[in-house]
Amino acid sequence: MKFRTIRTLTSQAIKSLKRTTSLTTVLVIVACVLALSVFTLIAVNLTVMGQRMQAGVELRVYLKDDTTEALKNALEKSIRSISGVTKVVYVSKAEALERLGAQLGDENAFFFDDMPNNPLPASFDVSVRRADAASDIADRIRKMQGVDEIRYGPELVRNLVGALRVMWVITGAVAVLVLVGASMIVSNTIKLSVFARRREIEIMRLVGASDVFILFPFVVEGLLMGILGAGIASAIVFVAYWAVSDWVRAAAPFLQIVVDSEWLLRAALGVVAFGAVVGIVGSAMSVRKHLRVQG
């Protein structure tokens, strides 16, 4: 397509965009994208918080009683070499007993009186970076020589990972809903545009205009609607998030919400790109349908 043609068709699209129905559509896109942005930001923040919480997850690796010093050292080295392991602390049999004693308190000290020897095994306390990797790491350690048993909070970890997954599934569902819903609204608006220019389109087709030529102004109109709507929404979210994050940092510093301007800018651009997709999908849907019907 020639540049002159693109310019002419784009100005047609802009002219058409100034109609009230188009502006209403832009506002609806703003509302939809705002909802999606809020969900996404909540999901992102929960994920980051979750990751921070998960950083404290520990595995307790119990050793067999007959483990030699050399084997213990080799085992510690092997565990440290596993990626995702952040810290390994050795707890000897004596230290384990001490810990238990401290947990039970003095009033229960009699419990140990009749004990002929220390039944508690030595162990490694292994900290891992990500909770969702804990299970894999545990599996690897379990196969190592000298390891008797491994305990960690799989339920807690699974619940945390599960909750985050649900949050992301909801966000994904909202994204799909917004994509479909907003595209349909764009599609309807473009349908009105097509209807307003049906005579022109009919003549275009009669004199041999290509589909691309006929489609172009409508797709540009949809694209502009999407970009405009998403752009306005992301600007609102950008400013509002900045204000809210300032307030949260002051009021509840332990929440540690994400405030990374580069990340936010990238997210805003992503939202605008999402709007562009909504616009193109919506307009293409209605115009292609129109061309198909008209043959």
Place this chain on the structure above:
Amino acid sequence: MYGVTKVYPGDVVALAGVDLSVEKGDFVFIVGQSGAGKSTLLSLIYRGATPTKGQVLVGGRNVIRLKRREVAVFRRKIGVVYQDFKLLPERSVYENVAFALEVIEAPQKEIARKVSAALDMVGLSHKANSLPGQLAGGEQQRVAIARAIVNDPLIVVADEPTGNLDPDTSAGIMALLSDINCRGTTVIMATHNQLIVDRMRKRVVEMENGRVVRDERQGMYCHEV
């Protein structure tokens, strides 16, 4: 056109086994009552519709087998004129004619040259800047004809082009179509206008209930007994 049948949804038979051959440079009137299948027949020529059965060949090409993209290019070789002119009311006469070239992305210079020539041909150069609404019916039809011929088509298909016009104006339009035909363009025209058909004595194809019932060289509107 060979063995062409066209059935619309609801089992409405518009054409039933039509065979018709038109030579290059011919002038053909398609006559018959409303609903006889005239408009359907014309629309098959410019691929406004496809037949349910049979083949349509235009300029040696089977138009049914054209792909979407090829249909657009094919239509550039056929000028279509309607009873209701189909002009864009908010565009000037010049812009309406130029529109046919703009949408196929012809160069500006070529557009200016061809539009001027087409408006000269239909005698409306002096009204190039008028809007269609400011013109009389006959003048509007001339603009539509200018648009149909501006791209030098092989065939002009006209569906009742004089249907909305008085006899004098109709005569002017027919003189114009005759001129276009004399320059080598095939003209196929559906009409109810007996006066015109009888006066011009061109080939007449009469249709009835979707069938060709008469095909006469230098024919009259009604069958001569």
